[in-house]
Amino acid sequence: MDRGGGMLMYYRRRGKQQTLKVWRSICTACLLLRDMLWCGTVTQQTAHKNTMVICVLGRYLLKSSLCSRSWCRKSSLYSAGHGFQPEEIREKLRAFPGGAVDLLTQGETGLAVLTVNNPSRMNAFSGAMMVELEERVSQLESWTQGKGLIVRGAAGTFCSGSDLNAVRAISNPQDGMKMCMFMQDALTRLQRLPLVSVALVEGRALGGGSELSTACDFRLMTPDSVIQFVHKHMGLVPGWGGAARLVRLVGDRHALRLLGGALKVDPELGLRIGLADGVLEEGAPQDGDEGAALRQAEEWLSRYTKGPAEVIRAAKRVVSSGRELPLTEALRAEKEVFGTVWGGEANLRALAGKTKHK
Numbered sequence: 001m002d003r004g005g006g007m008l009m010y011y012r013r014r015g016k017q018q019t020l021k022v023w024r025s026i027c028t029a030c031l032l033l034r035d036m037l038w039c040g041t042v043t044q045q046t047a048h049k050n051t052m053v054i055c056v057l058g059r060y061l062l063k064s065s066l067c068s069r070s071w072c073r074k075s076s077l078y079s080a081g082h083g084f085q086p087e088e089i090r091e092k093l094r095a096f097p098g099g100a101v102d103l104l105t106q107g108e109t110g111l112a113v114l115t116v117n118n119p120s121r122m123n124a125f126s127g128a129m130m131v132e133l134e135e136r137v138s139q140l141e142s143w144t145q146g147k148g149l150i151v152r153g154a155a156g157t158f159c160s161g162s163d164l165n166a167v168r169a170i171s172n173p174q175d176g177m178k179m180c181m182f183m184q185d186a187l188t189r190l191q192r193l194p195l196v197s198v199a200l201v202e203g204r205a206l207g208g209g210s211e212l213s214t215a216c217d218f219r220l221m222t223p224d225s226v227i228q229f230v231h232k233h234m235g236l237v238p239g240w241g242g243a244a245r246l247v248r249l250v251g252d253r254h255a256l257r258l259l260g261g262a263l264k265v266d267p268e269l270g271l272r273i274g275l276a277d278g279v280l281e282e283g284a285p286q287d288g289d290e291g292a293a294l295r296q297a298e299e300w301l302s303r304y305t306k307g308p309a310e311v312i313r314a315a316k317r318v319v320s321s322g323r324e325l326p327l328t329e330a331l332r333a334e335k336e337v338f339g340t341v342w343g344g345e346a347n348l349r350a351l352a353g354k355t356k357h358k
């Protein structure tokens with residue numbers, strides 16, 4: 001079994017052990033109390049009070065052990081209880097064909113390129129493409145050697161959101177909710193991948209396209225590009241998790257300006273409010289070199305992905321848990337990830353090499 005799979009097994013086993021330990025402690029404490037009550041060491045009132053304390057404490061411990069388990073298991077956002085039936089939704093979405101979501105993984109560099117590919121519709125997401133996106137995310141979840149991911153659109157533009165033809169056909173509230181849960185789930189899983197991810201925004205990122213860009217760790221913009229949450233003009237708000245992520249990226253006031261005003265975010269505004277992390281050099285597409293922006297993005301990303309895969313992936317994991325979990329849980333998750341690199345190959349090599357950080 002590879003290291004990633006082994007780690008997941010370790011987390012699962014550890015989660016079960018923790019839960020068992022908590023149950024065992026609750027039972028032992030209750031039995032002890034019962035014996036003390038029989039022997040007359042404690043009064044009935046004290047025993048009752050202590051039972052309450054044990055129950056509250058036990059509940060807290062169980063909850064926290066289950067919480068770290070579910071985080072490590074990369075569980076879905078929604079379950080059947082929320083009306084989330086992924087296979088049924090996939091079938092519905094596949095009824096709207098067109099376009100593709102392509103994935104290219106490079107073994108030597110550990111970088112992958114995910115391309116939203118529907119140029120005749122400015123890379124709008126057909127239903128079939130939503131299903132393909134989820135499949136590509138699953139592929140990336142099993143790619144244990146990966147370190148970085150670039151998300152881009154084909155033919156010099158990023159993505160114009162969901163395909164309006166599909167949107168019209170599923171405009172009833174039930175189908176809308178299903179699509180919303182499906183895309184939130186896929187994009188949350190994309191954001192949680194143990195890969196440093198960057199959205200390469202060329203041309204336009206509109207509606208769902210702007211939401212997709214926020215599911216990456218970073219956004220690089222070409223000089224003439226625009227990110228625009230156009231949802232207001234469609235009588236909508238983001239539904240692919242874009243609003244929740246936007247608030248975390250730029251703060252609630254900027255987020256409200258971007259959504260309420262459907263503002264066009266050019267690179268200058270993007271950098272100022274912290275939505276963009278870099279602007280690529282001028283001129284490349286005009287030279288007829290379509291791959292130039294991608295090469296620049298690869299070079300930019302490689303600064304953060306140089307080094308052993310297990311260390312880069314661990315860095316992304318601790319950032320993901322820090323980003324999403326309450327502090328106590330995040331610290332516990334960090335401890336677990338730390339345990340996977342401490343005394344590991346890269347750590348021992350660095351110690352033997354007397355590394356200096358000049």
Ligand SMILES: CCCC(=O)SCCNC(=O)CCNC(=O)[C@H](O)C(C)(C)COP(=O)(O)OP(=O)(O)OC[C@H]1O[C@@H](n2cnc3c(N)ncnc32)[C@H](O)[C@@H]1OP(=O)(O)O
Nearest residue numbers: 120121122124160161162163164165206207208234239240
């Ligand atoms: C929760 C998710 C919410 C959402 O994503 S709702 C969707 C939000 N997106 C939009 O409203 C974008 C609508 N499109 C536009 O505003 C413009 O097409 C856009 C992207 C600014 C490009 O404008 P232009 O450069 O003038 O090009 P154009 O309009 O002639 O477009 C070229 C072809 O692409 C098509 N297209 C663009 N965006 C699309 C979309 N989202 N769904 C379906 N088709 C779309 C457009 O209809 C046109 O096709 P055709 O040449 O007329 O056959």
